[in-house]
Amino acid sequence: xxxxxxxxxxxxxxxxxxxxxxxxxxxxxxxxxxxxxxxxxxxxxxxxxxxxxxxxxxxxxxxxxxxxxxxxxxxxxxxxxxxxxxxxxxxxxxxxxxxxxxxxxxxxxxxxxxxxxxxxxxxxxxxxxxxxxxxxxxxxxxxxxxxxxxxxxxxxxxxxxxxxxxxxxxxxxxxxxxxxxxxxxxxxxxxxxxxxxxxxxxxxxxxxxxxxxxxxxxxxxxxxxxxxxxxxxxxxxxxxxxxxxxxxxxxxxxxxxxxxxxxxxxxxxxxxxxxxxxxxxxxxxxxxxxxxxxxxxxxxxxxxxxxxxxxxxxxxxxxxxxxxxxxxxxxxxxxxxxxxxxxxxxxxxxxxxxxxxxxxxxxxxxxxxxxxxxxxxxxxxxxxxxxxxxxxxxxxxxxxxxx
Amino acid sequence: xxxxxxxxxxxxxxxxxxxxxxxxxxxxxxxxxxxxxxxxxxxxxxxxxxxxxxxxxxxxxxxxxxxxxxxxxxxxxxxxxxxxxxxxxxxxxxxxxxxxxxxxxxxxxxxxxxxxxxxxxxxxxxxxxxxxxxxxxxxxxxxxxxxxxxxxxxxxxxxxxxxxxxxxxxxxxxxxxxxxxxxxxxxxxxxxxxxxxxxxxxxxxxxxxxxxxxxxxxxxxxxxxxxxxxxxxxxxxxxxxxxxxxxxxxxxxxxxxxxxxxxxxxxxxxxxxxxxxxxxxxxxxxxxxxxxxxxxxxxxxxxxxxxxxxxxxxxxxxxxxxxxxxxxxxxxxxxxxxxxxxxxxxxxxxxxxxxxxxxxxxxxxxxxxxxxxxxxxxxxxxxxxxxxxxxxxxxxxxxxxxx
Numbered sequence: 001x002x003x004x005x006x007x008x009x010x011x012x013x014x015x016x017x018x019x020x021x022x023x024x025x026x027x028x029x030x031x032x033x034x035x036x037x038x039x040x041x042x043x044x045x046x047x048x049x050x051x052x053x054x055x056x057x058x059x060x061x062x063x064x065x066x067x068x069x070x071x072x073x074x075x076x077x078x079x080x081x082x083x084x085x086x087x088x089x090x091x092x093x094x095x096x097x098x099x100x101x102x103x104x105x106x107x108x109x110x111x112x113x114x115x116x117x118x119x120x121x122x123x124x125x126x127x128x129x130x131x132x133x134x135x136x137x138x139x140x141x142x143x144x145x146x147x148x149x150x151x152x153x154x155x156x157x158x159x160x161x162x163x164x165x166x167x168x169x170x171x172x173x174x175x176x177x178x179x180x181x182x183x184x185x186x187x188x189x190x191x192x193x194x195x196x197x198x199x200x201x202x203x204x205x206x207x208x209x210x211x212x213x214x215x216x217x218x219x220x221x222x223x224x225x226x227x228x229x230x231x232x233x234x235x236x237x238x239x240x241x242x243x244x245x246x247x248x249x250x251x252x253x254x255x256x257x258x259x260x261x262x263x264x265x266x267x268x269x270x271x272x273x274x275x276x277x278x279x280x281x282x283x284x285x286x287x288x289x290x291x292x293x294x295x296x297x298x299x300x301x302x303x304x305x306x307x308x309x310x311x312x313x314x315x316x317x318x319x320x321x322x323x324x325x326x327x328x329x330x331x332x333x334x335x336x337x338x339x340x341x342x343x344x345x346x347x348x349x350x351x352x353x354x355x356x357x358x359x360x361x362x363x364x365x366x367x368x369x370x371x372x373x374x375x376x377x378x379x380x381x382x383x384x385x386x387x388x389x390x391x392x393x394x395x396x397x398x399x400x401x402x403x
Numbered sequence: 404x405x406x407x408x409x410x411x412x413x414x415x416x417x418x419x420x421x422x423x424x425x426x427x428x429x430x431x432x433x434x435x436x437x438x439x440x441x442x443x444x445x446x447x448x449x450x451x452x453x454x455x456x457x458x459x460x461x462x463x464x465x466x467x468x469x470x471x472x473x474x475x476x477x478x479x480x481x482x483x484x485x486x487x488x489x490x491x492x493x494x495x496x497x498x499x500x501x502x503x504x505x506x507x508x509x510x511x512x513x514x515x516x517x518x519x520x521x522x523x524x525x526x527x528x529x530x531x532x533x534x535x536x537x538x539x540x541x542x543x544x545x546x547x548x549x550x551x552x553x554x555x556x557x558x559x560x561x562x563x564x565x566x567x568x569x570x571x572x573x574x575x576x577x578x579x580x581x582x583x584x585x586x587x588x589x590x591x592x593x594x595x596x597x598x599x600x601x602x603x604x605x606x607x608x609x610x611x612x613x614x615x616x617x618x619x620x621x622x623x624x625x626x627x628x629x630x631x632x633x634x635x636x637x638x639x640x641x642x643x644x645x646x647x648x649x650x651x652x653x654x655x656x657x658x659x660x661x662x663x664x665x666x667x668x669x670x671x672x673x674x675x676x677x678x679x680x681x682x683x684x685x686x687x688x689x690x691x692x693x694x695x696x697x698x699x700x701x702x703x704x705x706x707x708x709x710x711x712x713x714x715x716x717x718x719x720x721x722x723x724x725x726x727x728x729x730x731x732x733x734x735x736x737x738x739x740x741x742x743x744x745x746x747x748x749x750x751x752x753x754x755x756x757x758x759x760x761x762x763x764x765x766x767x768x769x770x771x772x773x774x775x776x777x778x779x780x781x782x783x784x785x786x787x788x789x790x791x792x793x794x795x796x797x798x799x800x801x802x803x804x805x806x
Contacts, residue, residue: 120410
């Protein structure tokens with residue numbers, strides 16, 4: 001009975017990528033108007049056909065495969081040589097050196113890293129400050145480990161200088177006994193990048209109240225024109241327990257390899273490895289070889305990829321805003337979080353209709369903040385024309401079902 | 404503090420493959436006699452250079468990679484087309500049809516399957532019957548989820564007809580409130596295959612006492628001459644909750660791809676998928692394509708692979724037995740579990756000495772049964788000559804340190 005409850009909280013019915021398991025039986029009786037023609041598009045995740053994996057990633061894989069046993073069986077925390085090289089590059093990127101042997105673990109995707117990091121810090125009754133909206137798995141993981149969620153509202157609809165998680169609420173949560181803070185920056189789903197001021201305050205508060213911080217920086221490389229990114233690792237004041245999570249699944253489109261990394265406090269990395277040993281042993285051995293392409297992309301490749309995403313972002317923002325659909329401007333990453341006006345159907349029905357009538361798959365806002373029943377998340381790492389056309393279909397659908 | 408305790412139970416210091424992290428500083432002061440020359444050998448896992456992956460597995464991977472997005476992003480439980488094909492072949496192999504949509508999940512290795520299966524059945528205080536000796540992660544997983552272990556002794560030193568887990572102890576454990584039974588057959592580390600009689604009794608008892616059964620059949624394909632394998636799934640009487648775990652990591656040497664499957668009761672498969680969504684999302688997408696080579700090996704390939712392992716097994720048994728080192732004869736799989744005579748050093752020191760002085764890595768018996776301080780586990784899926792030579796070095800080492 002308790003396990004039933006525990007797993008109910010993990011329901012994946014509305015999770016990105018799981019739409020194929022939804023039952024659409026009665027949708028025709030609810031539908032208004034005609035089917036909207038167009039190329040089907042799945043905004044629930046990035047399209048790695050539109051933005052293919054880093055050049056030569058398959059060749060790196062092949063080299064790994066050719067190395068045989070030494071690449072198939074690595075330490076649970078990942079192959080030492082690969083960790084050594086990664087540690088240098090990630091240390092430079094994040095503004096603080098990483099000791100490869102004790103401070104870094106390779107995981108099966110950033111999801112794997114997040115799971116291990118929360119398992120290593122959250123137990124039954126642990127109070128955990130969780131930003132809302134934020135990546136849906138954060139909440140689910142805390143609940144799975146029996147932790148108590150102290151929600152921290154994220155202000156993302158103001159001017160860029162005012163946008164921030166509510167720092168007073170963070171301080172209140174820490175005073176109320178929170179032992180862990182988990183958040184993503186750039187924020188998933190809004191694309192908000194935490195300012196230097198915000199990051200510094202978070203670091204200071206974590207030190208004062210001895211709170212472990214887990215920061216998910218998955219999208220930190222796809223930073224748009226004029227934006228500045230602050231790594232928590234680069235602050236002068238460092239929390240005693242800090243884990244930074246990154247991976248090449250998004251900007252680099254290497255999601256099909258399931259690769260992520262976590263780096264930070266040795267004691268937590270040690271715990272994460274112990275747990276990885278009974279969860280999945282290691283990130284797939286041959287795939288680990290592909291990490292040698294990371295931060296080693298051909299000259300100009302990354303800049304070009306960012307520019308292409310920025311063009312899609314700008315055009316989508318224009319499309320939604322022209323129809324008065326409020327949409328915050330993402331400073332980084334490829335997520336957009338449009339807020340829909342009041343509709344004659346509830347959010348889930350509208351999303352089913354979008355899929356059935358407009359051939360557009362999106363993720364409900366409630367996956368990111370349980371109270372958010374009026375927003376949808378789009379991953380716009382898609383073919384330019386198909387994405388714009390699909391956004392126009394979303395606008396049409398909003399007009400059809402607007403109250 | 405509680406987390407410290409929890410993770411202490413997960414220590415991987417003596418786990419297979421982690422030997423590189425051990426500190427060998429003081430070994431020279433303990434060492435007796437000379438260094439024994441020979442090709443270094445790592446019996447902690449199979450050597451995929453000696454027994455390479457299934458032919459064309461890399462080409463299957465490449466085809467998967469070429470398919471792009473549809474292969475990179477699959478349902479959390481794995482790509483439907485691949486599950487459909489697998490379900491047919493696994494249903495035939497295990498003697499009962501599998502409904503691909505609801506009864507099967509693809510996982511990151513069999514380790515991933517085991518983790519998800521135990522997470523779906525064990526919660527704080529759940530009583531779990533665990534066979535000893537058995538795969539070391541079984542105990543660790545139960546502890547991690549807060550379950551209570553009810554140990555079931557395995558008799559593996561008698562004649563083949565008497566070898567079996569203690570059925571009376573299983574019945575006692577079930578009567579005492581065990582809700583889950585987990586075991587491997589062929590048993591890891593002894594290679595014992597549970598007889599039809601044993602398997603039938605387990606199924607009957609599980610039905611009578613409403614116990615969930617998780618059976619790890621990882622090595623069930625590598626069955627030696629004259630042996631018979633019984634799948635619990637093929638029994639007339641079926642437990643209400645039954646999960647069978649298999650994977651191509653061992654006999655097929657596909658461990659570097661991290662692929663496993665679990666199949667059985669839909670409710671548990673559903674839970675396992677919900678959890679996979681927050682643990683690692685899915686088995687690496689491109690790698691899943693390699694499952695199309697499984698149970699589709701070239702004609703005669705599997706028979707030949709089994710024959711080659713049987714030759715190594717026979718020669719190793721002869722080597723150990725000639726020196727009166729008791730070793731049960733594995734009926735399947737590539738594990739050997741020799742029992743050492745009383746030594747002048749403890750088991751862990753002896754194992755460190757083996758590595759340092761004889762260039763042989765083995766896994767201590769205590770990883771499989773905490774009370775077992777006199778046995779070592781060898782994975783003999785190795786180069787024939789190197790394995791035999793290494794076994795002779797083990798025998799020499801036993802003679803040097805024998806009391």
